[in-house]
Amino acid sequence: MSDLYIYNSYTRQKEKFEPITPGHVGLYVCGPTVSGESHMGHARPYVTFDLVNRYLQHHGYKVRYVRNITDAGHFEEEGREAEDKVAKKAQLEKLEPMELVHKYTSLFHWAMRLFNCLEPSIEPTATGHIIEQINMIQDIIQKGYAYEVNGSVYFDVKKYAEKYPYGKLSGRVIDDLLETTRDLEGQDEKRNKVDFALWKKAPAEHIMRWTSPWGEGFPGWHIECSAMSSKYLGETFDIHGGGMDLQFPHHESEIAQSTIAHGHPPVNYWMHNNMITINGKKMGKSYNNVIKLTELFSGNHPILEQPYHPMVIRFYILQTHYRSTLDFSNEALQASEKAFRRLWEAYEVLQKLQPNTGAASDKALDAKVTTWCHECADFMNDDLNTAKVIANLFELAPVINSIKGGQVKPDALSGETYALLLQTFKTYLVDIMGMQPLQAAQSNKLDQVLSLLIDIRRDARQRKDFATSDQIRNTLAESGILLKDEKDGSVSYTIE
Template sequence: MSELKVYNSYSRQKEVFTPITPGHVGMYVCGPTVSGESHLGHARPYVTFDVVFRYLSHLGYKVRYVRNITDAGHFEEEGREAEDKISKKAMLERLEPMELVQKYTNLFHWAMEQFNTLRPSIEPTATGHIVEQIGMIQEIIKAGYAYEVNGSVYFDVKKYAASHDYGKLSGRVIDDLLETTRDLDGQEEKRDRADFALWKNAAPEHIMRWQSPWGVGFPGWHIECSAMATKYLGSKFDIHGGGMDLMFPHHESEIAQSTICNHEAPVRYWIHNNMITINGKKMGKSYGNQITLTQMFSGDNPILEKAYHPMVIRFFILQTHYRSTLDFGNEALQASEKGLRRLWDAYEHLKKLNWEETSPVNDEQDKKVVRLISEFDEFMNDDFSTAKVLANMFELVSMINSMKDKAIAVSSISKETFDLMQKQFTVYIEDILGLKSVTEADSNKLQGIMQLLIDIRKDAKGKKDFVTSDMIRNQLAKLGISLKDEKGGEMSWTIE
């Protein structure tokens, strides 16, 4: 089996994955800002890193997967323009800030369950780690890389850049940063336009506020992740993940803060997923094309032609390599819907097939199946290439369907190869890719409806109301559902 290689955004090349502690992996992924409902753009990183989590676990690693909840606000830059989104939204919805946080945290967890993502090992919140953030800021000040002005604390980027590779992750140079920094309120406090806030003084109307050595205020965005990653994964850990849009300023700032505070670079492998576009356009509020996850599942958005099952969206995401741009469109999603059904139907047939020696083994066919299956691991070890794994699966789907239709004999491949195919399809489809049947939810609903009708019919028969009892049975028969009375008053049903 080949070694696992991952593309490191920091070195811009694929590297053999070697964890700091043999057999263990520490992975931190930037979680959601719970000031509103998660949208389509959030689906990609959490599905991507769920598969990374699953595959590392499959390889036998004990993975500590930390994914935070940003519930203290989201500070892209300093100043009033970057007002705490949670406080602002709480006022609009007439909710207490933490009530709003809980509402959208619950909604995020529900959406992640629909996508069948595994829960992280630890899910810390920014508001639960104010003490750690203050402590980290104090260490950075003590080291001489931060300064306090009017109750706010800023990181000295120019001083840091003089002796460190600031901008290496994002590919930006310090002179460019000075020119591209937005002109925001509070700039006059800073020694340099490129400096960023570690702590901000809170105005009297600011709802979420904490006492600190510099007065009442709230943390900057970047320090949250540095503090939580350090606490749960140590000063240096294996993987930090997130979307490419976070490379600058967020991840670049994390590197600077953590390096000064912990005296070493915090992360060995930086992994970033690419962006989602909708019909070729960047997704964003300003473009009027943002789609929330509940809208995706219900179809309640003018961009959508219909509702899309969460598994269809997950499958669609996995059909493209995580570092490639992913364009959502109705036509592409509907093609994925058909593709997932075809894959799942073949998988169900494969589980029911039995190997019996009815024909000699076709050596060429047997070798082809072994190659296609063995490449599952090779592709995943080549920077988690789920798209190539699925391409191989669809080659095997054609063969499975031919076996089902008896166009070719199951024994045209060896028993050993057949057993391997059954095993690897289950391991990859369910355990690694995390897919489920799109009809599973519908099946559960039908089971519940049928049980309700059976209970009503039993009650009617018990009351000798044979008109109602017969009506239920006859109406179901018209729909192609056969209801059968069993011994002891029980009933069973089958779809004809």
């Protein structure tokens, strides 16, 4: 198999992917903060890195995919009254923090299943790794790069930057940061404004708290990912993924912490997906333009003209390269839905086609089809360009449909090419892109009922009793069951 190239955010270029341990890949992805419901924007990294996971496996790697659950919460606003997000919401909703966390974790898992995202190998929680985080903080203090003030511990970014390239990942210049970082209240504890908290002292009212060498408190923003990734993937691992908005300060801080704790940078390849925008603006809490996943699936949101199936969202995400912004609109999503239906139907048609056994009678077409199939591998190897893979599948769809429709002879393609075609759809659409049909498998009973209606309608049509035949078709259509008269006289149906 040819080489895989991925864009490394750290070096800002595409690089050949070479794992640390041959045959194995360590992949860490920043998971959800389960203090609230996931929204559409959150779907992007999880679909994107599900793709990464699947594709690495397709390449023959054994992948350990670690995706954390942030259930300890971060500060609502740095410097001001330190609040644990999870605890705050829990008080408002009169729920126990763990109850709340459990609820949103379950909801997240539910959404991941609907998106057909493979489960990570390990899904560690922040609250389950307090000791690891404390140990790491102590280590950093001992090495002289963190200091304690009033029960809180801060990382000394200025000192770190003297020796290490702080800001390289996010393209930041330390001197600029020292000058331009916004002046927030209550920063006097820090030696420099750029310093970030490793551990925060918990105010009396704070529900989530743990005993530490510095008193009762809770871990800072970034330490959990460093502690958990190194525990499960090692001090240096292959790929770290997440949304672009996490580059700074989250990932930059991870690099700094881990570099001090372990003596070397933690990650070989940084991958960042771009944002989903709505009317050109990033979807996010601060913009108040969030569409939650539950709303998306139900259509229950003022912006939404209809519900959208999780597979439609997935397809919509994969139709765009992961490093480009993706703008939400009903029009775009509806286009994706139609497109996906067409592509999936072509795949179903392909599976039912009687393959040719001999040579190709249309050499030119056979060659084109072969090329389109083989190109998919090149596109994926070029930084996972699913947009191009999908485009090629759409080149193949009319060929398939034309064979079925009779516009192209069944023996146009060789038996080998038939097999390649089938394998290409199976491999790329199903295995790598993780697509599933929109409609669930029908029950036998429904199938029997519909067969009966189809038979009655066929009789009516033969008698030219079109009133009856149309009544059957139209009434079924009203309930979302569409009948299609095929060229060969058979009738198929789809359920919306």
